[in-house]
Amino acid sequence: MRPFDYIRPTDAADAAERISGAGVKAIAGGTNLLDLMKLQVETPKVLVDVGRLDMASIAEDGAGLRIGALVTNTNTANHARVRADYAVLARTILAGATQQLRNKATTGGNLCQRTRCTYFTNTDQPCNKRKPGSGCGAIGGVARLHAILGASDQCIATYPGDMAVAMAALDAKVHLTGGATGERTVPVRDFHNLPGQTPWQENVLETGEIITAVTLPPPVRARQIYRKVRERSSYAFALVSVAAIIAKEGGKIARADLAFGGLAHKPWHDPRLSELLVGETPSPALFEKVADTLLDSADARGGSDFKIPLARRTLIAVLTEATEDQL
Amino acid sequence: MSETIKVNGSDHLMPADARVSLLDFLRHYVGLTGTKKGCDHGQCGACTVLVDGVRINSCLTLAAMHGQQEVTTIEGLGTPDAPSDLQKAFLEHDGFQCGYCTPGQICSATALLDEIRAEWPSDASDDLNAPSLSDEEIRERMSGNLCRCGAYANILAAIRQVAETGA
Ligand SMILES: Cc1cc2nc3c(=O)[nH]c(=O)nc-3n(C[C@H](O)[C@H](O)[C@H](O)COP(=O)(O)OP(=O)(O)OC[C@H]3O[C@@H](n4cnc5c(N)ncnc54)[C@H](O)[C@@H]3O)c2cc1C
Ligand code: SF4
Ligand code: FES
Ligand code: FES
Numbered sequence: 001m002r003p004f005d006y007i008r009p010t011d012a013a014d015a016a017e018r019i020s021g022a023g024v025k026a027i028a029g030g031t032n033l034l035d036l037m038k039l040q041v042e043t044p045k046v047l048v049d050v051g052r053l054d055m056a057s058i059a060e061d062g063a064g065l066r067i068g069a070l071v072t073n074t075n076t077a078n079h080a081r082v083r084a085d086y087a088v089l090a091r092t093i094l095a096g097a098t099q100q101l102r103n104k105a106t107t108g109g110n111l112c113q114r115t116r117c118t119y120f121t122n123t124d125q126p127c128n129k130r131k132p133g134s135g136c137g138a139i140g141g142v143a144r145l146h147a148i149l150g151a152s153d154q155c156i157a158t159y160p161g162d163m164a165v166a167m168a169a170l171d172a173k174v175h176l177t178g179g180a181t182g183e184r185t186v187p188v189r190d191f192h193n194l195p196g197q198t199p200w201q202e203n204v205l206e207t208g209e210i211i212t213a214v215t216l217p218p219p220v221r222a223r224q225i226y227r228k229v230r231e232r233s234s235y236a237f238a239l240v241s242v243a244a245i246i247a248k249e250g251g252k253i254a255r256a257d258l259a260f261g262g263l264a265h266k267p268w269h270d271p272r273l274s275e276l277l278v279g280e281t282p283s284p285a286l287f288e289k290v291a292d293t294l295l296d297s298a299d300a301r302g303g304s305d306f307k308i309p310l311a312r313r314t315l316i317a318v319l320t321e322a323t324e325d326q327l
Numbered sequence: 328m329s330e331t332i333k334v335n336g337s338d339h340l341m342p343a344d345a346r347v348s349l350l351d352f353l354r355h356y357v358g359l360t361g362t363k364k365g366c367d368h369g370q371c372g373a374c375t376v377l378v379d380g381v382r383i384n385s386c387l388t389l390a391a392m393h394g395q396q397e398v399t400t401i402e403g404l405g406t407p408d409a410p411s412d413l414q415k416a417f418l419e420h421d422g423f424q425c426g427y428c429t430p431g432q433i434c435s436a437t438a439l440l441d442e443i444r445a446e447w448p449s450d451a452s453d454d455l456n457a458p459s460l461s462d463e464e465i466r467e468r469m470s471g472n473l474c475r476c477g478a479y480a481n482i483l484a485a486i487r488q489v490a491e492t493g494a
Pocket of ligand 4: 422423424425426427428429473474475476477478
């Protein structure tokens with residue numbers, strides 16, 4: 001690890017002010033940043049430890065819920081209202097990492113965790129995300145974990161996290177402070193960027209801007225499912241994952257919010273899927289059509305082509321499960 | 328003014344170099360070598376300790392982040408003369424071969440028993456509000472502790488015994 005200065009800010013405003021220079025990074029749980037600092041993928045000169053700021057509580061937000069940026073993944077998944085009303089969120093968190101890591105991982109750090117592309121984490125390899133202009137080792141390389149939707153000729157990495165997939169399905173909002181426009185709110189669905197020509201700009205955070213909380217909308221009565229397909233049954237990142245919030249009324253689908261992990265540089269949400277599903281009677285033909293639509297622009301490079309049929313089957317299995325036992 | 332970290336009940340001065348991980352602090356500054364370094368990247372669990380009673384990977388955190396907090400390591404759970412229930416159960420059930428992963432396994436399992444008592448759910452819980460003590464649950468909750476020797480069956484038996492009988 002390269003040497004750095006370690007400072008503890010007094011409050012969120014102080015933190016944002018201190019982070020406003022190049023080479024200064026926030027650290028919360030540290031489980032992603034320190035991992036990357038040991039590999040010298042990240043080489044900050046100053047670490048601003050936001051870990052003790054007053055952003056570690058969960059509170060009612062109207063009929064919804066406000067989860068502070070420093071609430072640990074464990075405390076979110078354990079929260080009585082999350083278990084009762086936002087089961088899909090608890091499920092995504094519990095499907096990620098391990099108890100030790102979830103005890104440390106925070107809401108803000110989890111949203112900002114970086115890709116698990118092995119060319120990104122190996123400083124001997126070319127990587128446009130780590131070193132702009134150096135090329136992309138994964139394109140034409142070993143790319144099993146890589147994107148099949150929304151990738152670019154610069155970067156085919158995926159966003160690896162689980163929690164944000166539920167937040168995208170729930171249409172949660174990220175609250176930010178410290179940027180040029182002061183406080184602002186961004187839907188989780190718009191928080192992460194596609195790689196385009198600037199794969200190093202992974203999300204909409206400006207320099208100095210920090211996440212203060214995520215708010216969940218009022219709960220809906222619906223079937224909530226998270227299906228994560230991975231190479232071992234625990235302690236592995238998703239190859240493909242589906243978060244689904246689905247309600248039926250009088251035999252027809254009344255609500256269908258879907259989001260996907262492992263497919264793209266961001267939690268993937270395609271508004272066309274709800275349009276196809278809502279108002280329809282569930283059937284295998286309908287689900288096939290939804291899968292066709294999700295994957296109509298799918299493009300796999302080499303090793304990740306298996307994800308196309310895997311995403312199709314996982315989506316259809318989840319839609320079937322979510323609709324078969326509801327009236 | 329220098330900060331301190333409490334380790335197994337006694338205070339230790341924070342290292343001057345901010346780069347020191349909690350794991351290296353415990354092993355090289357405090358001299359407690361029970362806590363092991365397997366991967367140094369959060370992937371194996373050999374470095375598991377309890378901080379304010381909560382299990383974490385000590386390799387992926389800085390000592391500097393834990394000023395005024397209380398760390399419990401394997402040495403703090405029991406001694407050869409007065410082992411904890413889990414330490415005894417690991418001996419009885421042969422819950423190890425080389426022993427390298429064992430301190431992490433026992434710290435993890437110690438926290439696991441508290442977590443089950445507090446009804447924390449896991450990925451293996453069918454009902455998020457009523458986790459059970461099935462083998463599947465224990466395995467999932469211990470999935471952050473790898474054992475290269477493959478002593479898993481005996482580790483499971485040791486944890487199950489303490490969970491069920493309290494000793
Ligand atoms: C072995 C292993 C397995 C894992 N498996 C999974 C898995 O299966 N699923 C999964 O989803 N995750 C998994 N993870 C990743 C884990 O969830 C993340 O490391 C964790 O969520 C990051 O949170 P943190 O608080 O520790 O972040 P940190 O490491 O502290 O920070 C991460 C990034 O977020 C930034 N940041 C932190 N807080 C803020 C804030 N408030 N505002 C702005 N920026 C901020 C930091 O500057 C840094 O860039 C795994 C990690 C490991 C090591
Ligand atoms: S896919 Fe993206 S992160 Fe991976 S090597 Fe290419 S540019 Fe880097
Ligand atoms: S040494 Fe910390 S998890 Fe392996
Ligand atoms: S006993 Fe050897 S690694 Fe577990």
